[in-house]
Amino acid sequence: MIAEQAVGQFGSIENLVTLTTGQFTSGSLILMVSYGAHFAFILFFLMMSLQLAPRYRIVPILSAVVMASAGLSLLREFNLWQTSYELVGSVYRPLAENQSFTNAFRYGNWTITVPILLTQLAIAFGIARPDLHKRAIRMIVPAVLMIWTGLYGQFGETGDWSRLNIWGVISTVFFVWLIIEVRGVISLGVANSPPELKAWPKNIWWYFLATWGIYPIAYALPQLGFNGDVVVVRQLLFSVADISSKLIYGLILSRYVLRRSALEGYVPAAEALETSPLGSAVASRRGD
Numbered sequence: 001m002i003a004e005q006a007v008g009q010f011g012s013i014e015n016l017v018t019l020t021t022g023q024f025t026s027g028s029l030i031l032m033v034s035y036g037a038h039f040a041f042i043l044f045f046l047m048m049s050l051q052l053a054p055r056y057r058i059v060p061i062l063s064a065v066v067m068a069s070a071g072l073s074l075l076r077e078f079n080l081w082q083t084s085y086e087l088v089g090s091v092y093r094p095l096a097e098n099q100s101f102t103n104a105f106r107y108g109n110w111t112i113t114v115p116i117l118l119t120q121l122a123i124a125f126g127i128a129r130p131d132l133h134k135r136a137i138r139m140i141v142p143a144v145l146m147i148w149t150g151l152y153g154q155f156g157e158t159g160d161w162s163r164l165n166i167w168g169v170i171s172t173v174f175f176v177w178l179i180i181e182v183r184g185v186i187s188l189g190v191a192n193s194p195p196e197l198k199a200w201p202k203n204i205w206w207y208f209l210a211t212w213g214i215y216p217i218a219y220a221l222p223q224l225g226f227n228g229d230v231v232v233v234r235q236l237l238f239s240v241a242d243i244s245s246k247l248i249y250g251l252i253l254s255r256y257v258l259r260r261s262a263l264e265g266y267v268p269a270a271e272a273l274e275t276s277p278l279g280s281a282v283a284s285r286r287g288d
């Protein structure tokens with residue numbers, strides 16, 4: 001039984017649930033892999049920018065910024081996880097004094113990285129600058145409102161289900177608004193893409209829906225019960241969503257602009273793709 005005082009004091013179920021050794025270790029590994037994966041790809045994205053036409057180099061550079069920001073945030077989450085529990089006998093109990101785990105760092109990081117991810121999309125699709133700024137702002141506004149209302153609502157996850165669900169619905173309204181704006185950018189991406197790449201924006205659209213759709217599931221998960229499995233599964237869902245929507249998303253956009261660079265005649269990009277059918281086609285056009 002969770003005391004009302006404890007429910008009011010803490011905003012995360014992690015501070016109220018005792019974990020088995022296996023659950024604590026699993027949570028540690030999930031967070032470790034998550035921050036490690038983001039840090040590992042910083043240099044990759046920076047190096048990939050050298051293969052792109054100048055107008056597209058900012059796309060992987062922004063991914064490198066996202067990797068650094070997300071990696072630092074997740075490293076902080078990992079350190080909090082390690083210091084928010086103490087081993088008592090054979091189980092890990094949450095510390096009640098001073099040390100408390102929070103997922104708020106994720107929300108803070110999303111406030112930084114989500115606008116970057118959305119702006120990347122518009123840049124990769126070659127949207128002209130005046131329209132680029134307008135489209136970016138139209139995506140960023142609902143995205144930030146979605147994050148902040150979700151943050152406010154998640155503090156009800158320790159038992160205030162009305163708060164959790166009402167603000168979850170409000171956050172979802174902003175998410176739907178965001179989806180509409182992203183769809184508009186995807187349509188422009190299809191129109192602006194070379195014939196060989198017109199399928200890419202459509203595939204990115206479905207990928208966006210699949211990966212970003214994981215977050216609402218993780219948000220609502222505490223209602224299934226205050227137990228260690230829920231705590232670990234939620235950390236797993238958050239981490240899978242972060243890696244998918246940031247790291248893998250960055251790889252997809254970088255490969256897309258690499259192909260655009262090659263089709264536009266940028267030699268380093270064509271050389272990087274020379275073993276692929278597209279690279280061979282570009283080389284044949286040049287008479288190589």
